[in-house]
Amino acid sequence: MKHVVVLTGAGISAESGIKTFRDADGLWEGHDVMEVASPQGFAKNPELVLDFYNQRRKQLLQVEPNEAHRVLAKFESKYKVSIVTQNVDDLHERAGSSQIIHLHGELQKARSCYNELDIFYWKKDILLGDLCKQGYQIRPHIVWFGEAVPMMDEAIKVCETADILVIIGTSMQVYPAASLIDFVPQHIPIYYIDPKPAKVNNNRIVVIPETATEGVKKLIKLFS
Known part of the structure; x- marks a missing residue:
């Protein structure tokens, strides 16, 4: 899997x-x-x-989880899915995803x-x-500015074992989270979903310039 x-x-x-x-x-x-x-x-x-x-x-x-959250949860029926989020909400959990790492803490x-x-x-x-x-x-x-990111090591370990990397709704400009892309294997495909994506200088990154919901729908077609 x-x-x-x-x-x-x-x-x-x-x-x-x-x-x-x-x-x-x-x-x-x-x-x-x-x-x-x-x-x-x-x-x-x-x-x-x-x-x-x-x-x-x-x-x-x-608020409630949206379609993008729910689709990611459904991916677990076909793939091993690990979500590493910069968000402090619990919408991934409420949508049904089971493996979630919160880099910046949790509001709840x-x-x-x-x-x-x-x-x-x-x-x-x-x-x-x-x-x-x-x-x-x-x-x-x-996790406030100037504080350590305690879940970073766990996130790095997860990225090192990825077969596919998907980036959704982040500019990947906030460090240390932005450095996670450097820890995935060099040969794996990377998909980047964002309506206003940051410029990328990496040929293996497939940019999907859509909202999260529309982007994950296109991702399903690419995965099938």
Whole structure:
């Protein structure tokens, strides 16, 4: 059974109504990125940061997986499928995919500010005064700028065993996630689905300039 590795970004979730955090002017929902997505921002104004992610979590509960998510889940009937996502939503899980690596964390989880390995499901608002079992403030389980990406090593191992690589809805400009393409075997085919794809200088990359939903439909025909 061939191993299909799928790298997904904000573009696949946008079709479900999930806003991409970063606006055209570089702001995240009107905030400078370092205000709401860095340890320094959290230390300076924890209430602002907690509210920012509380609003993102509420939005997530109001949307559903789209056809692109569901098609990827159906691929598991024919292929071994590993999804490596930069997204912090749970739409891949809700669509039925079973092997998912979240590089940048998960909105539906929280973790202790004291012990970064103390991670647990959390679906309501996180407020100042919400404490872990050891008595320390909890925070969103999100990888902020300047923090290590703990799932990166696992993602690299998955990419090294790929027979096919599919990139959906990401410019592959955010590192270290963008470096994952360097770890797939040199001979395997790569498909890149994005309505506004970044320029690629690699002959083995097949560019499909479509939305995630339309792109995966074309992918089915290419795979058959």
